[in-house]
Amino acid sequence: MSSGLKRVTIVGLGLIGGSLGLALKAGPGPEVEVIGYDRNRTVAAKARRLGAIDRAGADLAEAVAASPLVVIATPVLAIRQTLERIAPHLQPDAVVTDTGSTKAMVMAWAGELLPPGVNFVGGHPMAGKETQGVDHAQADLFHGKTYCLCPSPEARQEAVDLVTEMVRRVGGQPLLISAEEHDRYVAAVSHLPLVVSVALFNLVRSSPDWPRLAALAASGFRDVTRLASGDPEMGHDICVTNREQLLHWLDRFQEELTRFRELILRGGRELYDALATAQAERNAFLGTRGTPSGRPPRPGGRRPRASSPPRPLAGARRQPGRRRRPPSAR
Structure with a gap:
């Protein structure tokens, strides 16, 4: 079966947009044409030189009109204006997604501004780093990372499938989740x-x-x-x-x-217990549990036991009563 992912437009060519372009070009399967747009023409030209995009759109309208799938990779507060600007120029059954770090407001803006027939699937790759800009983009940024997808109620299943295909091509792990839960x-x-x-x-x-x-x-x-x-x-x-x-x-x-x-x-035992519990729980979260880093624990594996507590300082009094685990997160 041939891939439905043939051409993608990325709006915003910073760290995430640039990395997405590089990953789409490097991904498995049929070639994907990547069109890029950035309000800074110098950034767009650099993205082209780095191989993150095949070509830069002459303007925003031309860039989005050319593709059935549009990815908005701008800062969150810029997404509203971007949706407003691209709405008249999208293909009638286009699929639009984003990479914003918050979702509820973005989903509301999409519902308000996009024309009927256009499918919006909110997105958020749980990947990134503290450095910014296309100079720091990397093709493997999304490899093995959770990529949240929040389809709008009106989005067709084919649209969700297309964005899911894109996520898998760049190495991400798609996770369907509501915007509020996200x-x-x-x-x-x-x-x-x-x-x-x-x-x-x-x-x-x-x-x-x-x-x-x-x-x-x-x-x-x-x-x-x-x-x-x-x-x-x-x-x-x-x-x-x-x-x-x-x-x-x-x-x-x-x-x-x-x-x-x-x-x-x-002081006393409760302080030690709080620290030891955090150590054991974090190690379990990281999947170590005494196994080499990065490997999942064996089924039925036990939580690592903390080492013996330090002896109390001279003159320190142990708190009366039974030991108490820290309350679980609410």
Whole structure:
């Protein structure tokens, strides 16, 4: 059976758009023609030289009119205007998708602005890095990564299949999910880490002792604050378009910090148990469980046992009562 994926237009040729183009060109199966558009002509020309696109559209209208599948890879708040601008120029039964980090607002904009007959399938690849721009694009960026798909109620099954085919061609793992569920979950595992990373860096950087602190900052500080080097426009748009869900998880995070403050203040076994539980649970999440990194645990494998707790400091009092596991996430 021949592939339905023959020509794709990518609007926005930054890290994600450029990587998507490279991956489509490098993917298995029949050749896919990739047309690109970026408001910055220099970026479009660079994407062409890098092999991320076959040609750049003369303008946005011409670029989207030429393709049955259009991918909007712009910052989230730019998606609304992009939908508005491309709507009159799309093919009657075109399929439109996006790569935005939030979905509920994007789905609402698509329903409001796209003409009847055009199919919208919201998308979000759970992949990226803190560097920006087409210079940092890579063909394997999506390999093995979850790629969320949120079809609109009006989208035909053929449209969902076409976007799914694109995701698989670039190496992603398609996951069908509602926009509301998506925003709720990524607020915890993607957007909250971004805010925490930025807040921690700002806190330490604002100290009068920053020159000495910077000299001591090693891999731990660099790892936790890595996301602070990300695109500020992307971060801003995430916070604005997923405000309620992000605020919920920020409140939960503050509660957890307060809990740890009390554990540190009291000392004793409960503090050790909280740290040991986090270690075991994170190792299980990463799939290690005592096996080589990256390999799944064997069926029936046991959770790794934590090492023995340290002896209490002289004079420290162990807290009375039974040991208590940290409450599960709500």
